[in-house]
Amino acid sequence: MFIGVTGSQGKLGRATVARLRDEGHEVIGFDLGGPAGPGFTRIDLGDYGQVLDAFLGVTARHDGLDAVVHLAAIPVNGIVSDAATFHNNVTASFNVLFAAHRAGIRTVVTASSITATGFPFEVAPPRLPLDESHSAAFNTYALGKVVEEAMAAQLVGWDAAASITALRFTNVVDESEYATFERAGEPGYRRDLLGSWIDARDGAQAVALALAHARPGFEIYHVAHPQSGNTDPSRVLAERWFPGVPVADDLGEHEALFSTRKLQEDLGFAPEHDWR
Numbered sequence: 001m002f003i004g005v006t007g008s009q010g011k012l013g014r015a016t017v018a019r020l021r022d023e024g025h026e027v028i029g030f031d032l033g034g035p036a037g038p039g040f041t042r043i044d045l046g047d048y049g050q051v052l053d054a055f056l057g058v059t060a061r062h063d064g065l066d067a068v069v070h071l072a073a074i075p076v077n078g079i080v081s082d083a084a085t086f087h088n089n090v091t092a093s094f095n096v097l098f099a100a101h102r103a104g105i106r107t108v109v110t111a112s113s114i115t116a117t118g119f120p121f122e123v124a125p126p127r128l129p130l131d132e133s134h135s136a137a138f139n140t141y142a143l144g145k146v147v148e149e150a151m152a153a154q155l156v157g158w159d160a161a162a163s164i165t166a167l168r169f170t171n172v173v174d175e176s177e178y179a180t181f182e183r184a185g186e187p188g189y190r191r192d193l194l195g196s197w198i199d200a201r202d203g204a205q206a207v208a209l210a211l212a213h214a215r216p217g218f219e220i221y222h223v224a225h226p227q228s229g230n231t232d233p234s235r236v237l238a239e240r241w242f243p244g245v246p247v248a249d250d251l252g253e254h255e256a257l258f259s260t261r262k263l264q265e266d267l268g269f270a271p272e273h274d275w276r
Helices: 011-022 048-056 082-102 140-158 175-183 200-212 234-241 261-267
Strands: 002-006 026-031 040-042 067-070 107-113 163-169 217-223
Touching (some): 002 011, 011 026, 011 200, 048 082, 067 082, 067 200, 082 140, 107 140, 107 200, 163 200, 200 217, 200 261, 217 261
Parallel strands (some): 002 026, 002 067, 026 040, 067 107, 107 163, 163 217
């Protein structure tokens, strides 16, 4: 396929572009800044005209896309004001999803987030491991992701052949950041992430699988390593962090409390990198 990737210069974006190219796809990156060359075009996702124009074709780059992977966003609260985080991210996502619809691009994979499930979990989750059926937002970044998921679920109904997959990524870690796992035995380490994490390269695998298995309709998947980022058993973590919350009888010894069972079962996700 010929695939456009927004946020191509970010941590997950770089890994995704590399993965898709390794699989034989042609890829063009879209971002606010990046290297000049045939594989990249600079666009401002806040400008709908630029987005639609770039999706329809860019002289000397491409004359149409088969799929879009939307990864671009202000990644956390605090970089800009809270309202600006929401406005920027939701507007950019609307522009991407609506431009894809108008351009006849029927396969879209978009980045959602663990924050859309209740991060930082000061309010306890309803059950563990937490699956895709639950959503809750406690900051404007998370609220934007909940809104974007709802928007995608509606827009996909406008075209019977359209496929939109929302991937709720947890904390993305690259090769240079594995030293942080030296804290894996600390009692509160990664509590606000339900003990979860994902290597950027395995996050890219999830994107590739979502594209390969795209089918009409809207789907949400959690994307994390199936094993936690902690040394203590997961049942111990659950009782320490969220006493009284129901825990599945079949919870694995170190299974992440942010469930990726659906991703593994539906798409065959099998991560290749582990901090251990």
